[in-house]
Amino acid sequence: MLRQYELVEKVLDYDPQADEAMLNRAYVYTVQKHGTQKRASGDPYFSHPVEVAGLMTDLKLDQATIITALLHDTVEDTLATIEDIEAHFGPEVARLVDGVTKLSKIETMPENERAAENLRKFLLAMSEDIRVLLVKLADRLHNMRTLHFIKSPEKRQRIARETMDIYAPLAERVGMYEYMHEMQALAFRELEPEAYATINTRLEQLRSQDGGQVDAIALKVKQRLAEAGLRVEVYGREKHPFSIWHKMAERHVSFEQVTDIMAFRVLTDSEEDCYHALGVLHTTWQFLPGKFKDYISTPKTNGYRSLHTSLMYENSMRVEVQIRTREMHRRNEFGLAAHWAYKQADKADGQVGWLRDLIEIVEQSHDAEELLEHTRLAIYQDRIFAFTPKGSLFQLPKGATAVDFAFAVHTDLGLACVGAKINGRHMPLRTPLSNGDVVEIIKNPGAAPQLSWLAFVVTGKARAAIRRAVRLKERDEVAAIGSKLFDEIAARVPARIGKKAIRGALQRLDMDEPDDLMYAIGAAKLTDREVMEALVPGCTAGFEEDEEWSRRERAISIRGLTPGVAFELATCCHPVPGDRIVGIRRKGETVLVHAIDCLELASGVDNDWIDLAWGNRSVGAVGQLTVTLYDRPGTLAEMAGIFAQNKANVTTLVQTQLDHPFTSYDIEIEVQDLAHLNRILSALRASDAVAQAERQ
Known part of the structure; x- marks a missing residue:
């Protein structure tokens, strides 16, 4: 564990302007607050935040980040509060500590929900300050280094799986490859101990049988580049155990068939030297087609830059070579953290x-x-x-x-x-x-x-954007239908309905806006009687439902066609009133009416399109659904009940797939309009009997 003076000296080495007194105060504060708390290893608990702060100093991060690392567990695990942190260390540190603390409050949640909420909190925290992520990644890395001290195998497995699924990929996405590789190695050792041990044994055998071959290849490459006038560093590196195992599993190959267990890095002075070195290597040894990648001109999303190539070395040996500048190498190993200048965040924005x-x-x-x-x-x-x-x-x-x-x-x-x-x-x-x-x-x-x-x-x-837009569009359409129905309901109330009556109805129904009421009416969440009673309490006494009032004429009319021209509703998309529609004019045939988003339209670009709209008589249309039910007794009856409750007549029901525990059906139902169809879909999706319900 770093001593107090050692930590402060490490910060001052790269940031002479750092506030030495505040760093000392933070170190003492975390020691005092954690007091006699112990870790699973038996070490004092404060050794953990001190080690996390040490990891941050290795990355040469700013003073606020170092102090945040020292204090990151105080609010969660001691009596300290965010207000205390702000009073002692200022608002910036308090905000960062609060961000890290929020990421940690997930241990009591169910596993699936915890994983999702973890990501949510991670991303929200990152939107405020990337330094929160850097501290959290260092926190997880140190916890993984001491994972073996935890007695519960189940807890070790959970932490390792979470690290593999969430923390290591996020480290990779910000370019912190050293963190990513170490996290993967430690998690891999816990999750697949036999595979980890086997691969490490094989790597040790490979090293003992090498006979200096790796050093000889590195020397040969360096000599050839030196002859071309290039000043470079060349060294061999060993592929990480998890990377080897992942490649073996992904490609279904044996350890012997993994060709890039040993790879070589060439470090140059400039980008021009990278391409010069690449040319020298390609003219000296045959390169393997399809194995060249230029991440210098087109960097990865995390900023990673390098040239990758594979060569056929002497005796038909395949050799992987990565070529980069020394500055690229520094950034590639530690990504955003390696060049994060918080005062000049625009430089890191790309x-x-x-x-x-x-x-x-x-x-x-x-x-x-x-x-x-x-x-x-x-x-x-x-x-x-x-x-x-x-x-x-x-x-x-x-x-x-x-x-x-x-x-x-x-x-x-x-x-x-x-x-x-x-x-x-x-x-x-x-x-x-x-x-x-x-x-x-x-x-x-x-x-x-x-x-x-x-x-x-x-x-x-x-x-995410499509789903959100579709949800909003469906709500608007249902609310528009509800508004029309509201006018019909209001006409039946024995009083003039104005803004005052609507405000009173919203209050009685515990709603905030008139749009909420219109949506509830359109989605059939309220009956006519309930709406009337909310508008004018007591007005429904002796009210009888007028069957004739709710009866609809079963007919379809289309506006935009020449009078007398026949039309058909396309069976590929089954448009219903409320859909935007177009007509396809076919020579000698009737006009075929499609929904505007029908995939069949893509193959008819050269046809004569007609802009159409639904007429006044637009009811009795057929909607086509695909519904997947859970394969258990009663689910089909429950689906039929939903159709009956929504007054939808089923015209066709065909079982398309039986794949336990699911059964899928293609269903055609008569609907009044799009809002009616959407209400049915909403009811189906809300049912425990239904796994999935979509419109075809």
């Missing part, structure tokens, strides 16, 4: 663009499970590079589409997206992008994202 995307996902996610899905998508997927027509470069997950690209450029562009040109050609929005594609997004300010886009987008940012 490295944290992915953080802004994740923060936006947090704001738009509906619940913890949805957040976890979106953030895991954002953290784990491989990347491709695509350009705007003006040459701006965007990194996206492999398999990303034009819609993902639109949301990556800007959320507003994604929301207004109606089409795309990829390399100058009109292409369907669902087209996967390839490296180097130039993507032009065609937008319409009046457009809105379609639910069907969720079937092909892959980025968490796009999925």
Whole structure:
């Protein structure tokens, strides 16, 4: 453990302007507050925050971060408060300590919820100050180093799994590869002890059999580069045990078949020397096609920069070589922390663009499970590079589409997206992008994202924004229907309904805004009687439901067609009143009416399109659903009950898949309009019998 004077001297070595007195005060404060508390190892508890602060000094972080590391457990584990911290060390340190403390208050939550909430708090904290993340990562790293002292195997496994799933990927995403590798190694040792021991044994055997070969290769590479006039450092490195195991599992290969267990790094003085060195190596030894990556001109999202290549060395030996400048190497090992100048945060801004995307996902996610899905998508997927027509470069997950690209450029562009040109050609929005594609997004300010886009987008940012927009759109549409129904209900009340009556109704129904009332009416959450009674208490005495009043004429009319022209509703998308619709005019045939977001329209670009709208008689349409039920007794009856309660007549029900514990059905039902269909979908999704319900 670092002694007080040693810690202070380490800070003053790289920051002579640091407040020595405050650093001393923070050290003494954490020792006093933690007092006689012990860790599982038997060491004094204050040894932990002191070691975390030591890790921060290794990264040469600012004084506020060092003090935060010293104090990060005081609020959670002692009688100290945030107010005490602010009084002694100022508002900046108090804010940082509060951020770290919030990340730690998750131990009593259920495991799945804890993982999701952990991510939520991480990202929200990062949105305020990246230093909170750096302290938390150092805190987790030190806890992993002492994990073996915890007696409970279940607790060790939980902490190791959480580290592998959340903390190590986040360390990787901010470019802190040293932290990532050590966390993975320690977690791997706990989660897969036999595999860890086996791979380490094989690595030891490899070292004993090497006979100096690695040093000989490094010397040969250095000599060849020196002959070309380059001043370089060359050394061999061993692949980490977890990386070897992951590659063996991913590619289904044996230890002997992993070709890059030993790799070599070349450190140069400048970027130009990197490319010069690459040329020298490629002309000296044959390079392996498909194994070259240029992360200097196109860095990874975390700022990682290097040239990667694989060579066929003497005796057909494959050798992996990484070429980078010394400055790149320093940043690559410790990422954001290695060059974080808090007073000049704009310099680091280019490295944290992915953080802004994740923060936006947090704001738009509906619940913890949805957040976890979106953030895991954002953290784990491989990347491709695509350009705007003006040459701006965007990194996206492999398999990303034009819609993902639109949301990556800007959320507003994604929301207004109606089409795309990829390399100058009109292409369907669902087209996967390839490296180097130039993507032009065609937008319409009046457009809105379609639910069907969720079937092909892959980025968490796009999925979160689409779901949020669809939810808002559905609510607006249901509220609009509710407003019309309200007028009909109000006409039946024996009094003139004004703003005063509506305010009274909202108060009686415990609602805040008139829109809440209209939505509740449109979603059938309130009966006519309940609304009337809320408007004028006592007015429904002796009220009888007028069956004729609620009866609807079963007919469909379309505006925008020439009188006498026949039409059909397309069976591919089953449009219902409330959907935006267009007609496709086919020679010698009737006009086929599609929903505007129907995927079939993409194959009919050259057809004659007609802008259409629903007429006054627009009821009795057919909606098509796909419903997945849990395969247990009573679920089918419960689904049928939902249809009956919502007065929907089932015309077709076909079982499409039986895959225990689920059963899927394609269902056609007669509905009045889109709001009616959405109410049915909402009721289905709320049922414990239903695993999934979607409109086809």
